[in-house]
Amino acid sequence: ERANKQIEAITASYNESVKGADFQEISNLKLNISTIETNLGFARSNLEKVETLYKNNAVSQVEYDEAKNNVAVLENQLQEANNNYSMIIQGVSSNVKKQYEAQIDEVVIQKQILEKNMEQSSIRAEFDGVVTELNVHQGSMTQAGVPVVEIQDDLSLGIYVEVLAEDAMEVVKGMAFNVMDDDEVIKELSISRIYPKAQAKISDLGVEQKRVRIEADLDETDYKLGSEVDVEIVLQEKNNVLLVDKDAVYEKENIKYVTVVNGKNETETEITTGLEDDKNIEVLSGLKENDVVLIEF
Numbered sequence: 416e417r418a419n420k421q422i423e424a425i426t427a428s429y430n431e432s433v434k435g436a437d438f439q440e441i442s443n444l445k446l447n448i449s450t451i452e453t454n455l456g457f458a459r460s461n462l463e464k465v466e467t468l469y470k471n472n473a474v475s476q477v478e479y480d481e482a483k484n485n486v487a488v489l490e491n492q493l494q495e496a497n498n499n500y501s502m503i504i505q506g507v508s509s510n511v512k513k514q515y516e517a518q519i520d521e522v523v524i525q526k527q528i529l530e531k532n533m534e535q536s537s538i539r540a541e542f543d544g545v546v547t548e549l550n551v552h553q554g555s556m557t558q559a560g561v562p563v564v565e566i567q568d569d570l571s572l573g574i575y576v577e578v579l580a581e582d583a584m585e586v587v588k589g590m591a592f593n594v595m596d597d598d599e600v601i602k603e604l605s606i607s608r609i610y611p612k613a614q615a616k617i618s619d620l621g622v623e624q625k626r627v628r629i630e631a632d633l634d635e636t637d638y639k640l641g642s643e644v645d646v647e648i649v650l651q652e653k654n655n656v657l658l659v660d661k662d663a664v665y666e667k668e669n670i671k672y673v674t675v676v677n678g679k680n681e682t683e684t685e686i687t688t689g690l691e692d693d694k695n696i697e698v699l700s701g702l703k704e705n706d707v708v709l710i711e712f
């Protein structure tokens with residue numbers, strides 16, 4: 416409002432100095448040119464982004480053509496506005512024109528700065544969603560770096576887990592990502608994203624660890640935002656294999672053994688192992704089905 420009043424004051428002074436000249440029309444043309452130039456800058460920047468997305472098949476041909484057409488329309492508007500401005504100022508003294516144009520240019524810049532500051536003080540969501548956390552209220556104070564509001568897209572949910580960086584090296588996109596309940600698979604998903612950078616995290620024991628975030632998209636909204644579930648990532652999978660409890664296997668000089676129980680006799684037997692999980696180990700050789708082994712607790 417203050418900037419608009421300054422423009423009105425400059426207009427009045429100019430009309431007093433140059434009788435008969437319609438400085439209001441000149442002012443409006445200057446402001447119109449400035450507005451078009453600003454919009455054109457935004458349109459060109461948007462076109463660059465859309466063009467990059469189009470080349471990566473992230474937007475349609477229609478969206479790309481619309482962005483190009485928007486730039487062309489604004490360029491034509493700017494040319495027309497400049498032509499109108501040139502016709503109007505032909506009858507104005509060059510010195511007077513430069514003096515008052517400099518003043519109004521300064522006020523326009525001040526107005527643009529104020530408008531930008533107002534825009535930066537506003538918060539706009541980049542997508543549709545629901546507010547899941549609000550940390551400030553009207554009249555309250557906040558600090559730099561503190562999240563003000565959290566917005567979630569409740570129609571696009573996913574599950575993530577953070578694994579140790581060395582373990583993440585074995586994980587690839589598309590692997591099975593299962594939701595578990597009491598060792599039973601209740602939901603079969605697949606890995607959608609693996610973050611390229613490991614982040615430093617503090618464990619429950621206070622130890623700093625490098626962990627990588629791994630995500631799987633959900634195709635339903637039965638799960639609540641922020642809830643926790645147990646998951647397993649299947650690195651390798653085999654069917655119809657011979658398994659033995661991990662607690663039955665021990666190692667001597669890099670060779671693995673089990674103790675086979677046959678009646679009252681116990682025999683130390685060398686075995687060759689394959690895949691393993693948290694509970695069981697695959698036995699490739701050294702044991703046969705229904706052998707009884709000793710388990711150490």
